[in-house]
Amino acid sequence: MPARLLAAGFVCCLPKGEPMKKNEGTPCGPLGRGAVHIYTGEGKGKTTAALGLAMRAVGRGLRVLMIQFMKRWGYGEHLAARRLQPELTIVQVGKPYFVAREGEIDPETLASMGEDIRVFPPGSPPRELIDGAGEGLAQAERAMEQGTADVIILDEINVALHFELVPLERVMELVKGRPDGVELVLTGRYAPEDLLEAADLVTEMREVKHYWTQGLEARKGIEE
Numbered sequence: 630m631p632a633r634l635l636a637a638g639f640v641c642c643l644p645k646g647e648p649m650k651k652n653e654g655t656p657c658g659p660l661g662r663g664a665v666h667i668y669t670g671e672g673k674g675k676t677t678a679a680l681g682l683a684m685r686a687v688g689r690g691l692r693v694l695m696i697q698f699m700k701r702w703g704y705g706e707h708l709a710a711r712r713l714q715p716e717l718t719i720v721q722v723g724k725p726y727f728v729a730r731e732g733e734i735d736p737e738t739l740a741s742m743g744e745d746i747r748v749f750p751p752g753s754p755p756r757e758l759i760d761g762a763g764e765g766l767a768q769a770e771r772a773m774e775q776g777t778a779d780v781i782i783l784d785e786i787n788v789a790l791h792f793e794l795v796p797l798e799r800v801m802e803l804v805k806g807r808p809d810g811v812e813l814v815l816t817g818r819y820a821p822e823d824l825l826e827a828a829d830l831v832t833e834m835r836e837v838k839h840y841w842t843q844g845l846e847a848r849k850g851i852e853e
Contacts, residue, residue, distance in 0.1 A: 658810030659691060660779055664829035665804055665813045669787055669820035672834030679782045679814050680706050686780045686812070687716045694718050694778035696765045698794070699785035699817070701725040704853050718778075722765035723785075724758060728792060754792050762794035766803065773808055780812040787817030787824070797821060804828075 666682075668675040683693045693716060695706075700723055710719040727746040729739075739746065749755060765783070772778040789795050800815075804827050807813050815824065825831055847853050 658776070658779055658808075659689075660810055660812060662809050663779075663807070663812040665807065665827065666815070666830045666832070667787075667820050667824060667828040668814070668816045668832050668834065669818055669825075670832075670834035671818055672836040673839065674834045675816040675818070676700075676706075676784055678832070678834075679784060679816050682812075682814060683717060683780065683782060687713055690716070691779040692716055692718075692777065693780040693782065694720070694769070694772050695782040695784055696768055697721045697723060697784040698762055698765050698789040699723045699728075705850055720765070720768060722761040722768075724761065728754070728758065730792065752793060754794055758792070758794050762789045765789075766795055766799055769803060773803070773806070773811060776808070778811065780814070782814040782816070785817040786815050787820040789817070790821060791817075791819035797823060800824065801827065 666679075668678050679695070683695060686693050695710075695718070697719060700721065707719055707721075710717045724747075726744070727742065729746060729748050730751050731748055732751070734746075734748065739748065747755060765786075769781055769783060772781055783800075786795070786800065790797055790800065801823060804813065804815075804824065815828075820831075
């Protein structure tokens with residue numbers, strides 16, 4: 630555990646490897662020993678799964694911080710968070726457009742998105758995206774140090790890693806330095822192998838069938 634977290638007064642409630650206990654209000658917080666989740670894969674449902682966990686946690690009186698690295702404002706969860714504050718806080722550090730690396734998106738799709746997408750050369754993401762993602766990680770680090778959240782969700786952090794907006798080493802330090810009383814969730818496709826190895830739970834979403842192929846577009850309250 631990094632020295633800054635030890636200095637903040639965090640202690641390990643269970644040695645690594647011991648069975649997890651039910652919520653007993655241990656010195657690590659109401660969760661007892663927390664865990665690291667990864668929701669990845671090409672299928673729909675990664676952020677949705679994380680939001681379901683967030684709702685369950687809020688229902689039990691836990692404090693949830695979700696930091697969205699790639700999504701823009703205007704989804705239903707943002708409206709719900711207003712009703713559930715201060716137990717549920719959603720912070721967005723992305724920009725109001727989609728991003729892609731050159732060569733990763735076909736010309737037809739690119740043309741259809743117009744001003745809603747920014748394309749950049751591999752290895753050269755826009756500085757404003759790098760700065761935003763860095764601030765998102767800084768907010769997660771502060772929440773761990775200050776003990777202000779029981780559950781921290783880094784939504785689409787794996788995509789931010791894929792686009793090289795944040796260094797993997799910094800994310801790994803966050804995972805390894807997680808206080809035992811904090812549940813940490815990382816979502817998004819492209820989860821790197823190092824993160825998969827470090828996680829306690831990994832779920833891969835696989836698309837079997839999707840109604841978008843039938844022409845059903847995104848709907849408010851379901852996809853948005």
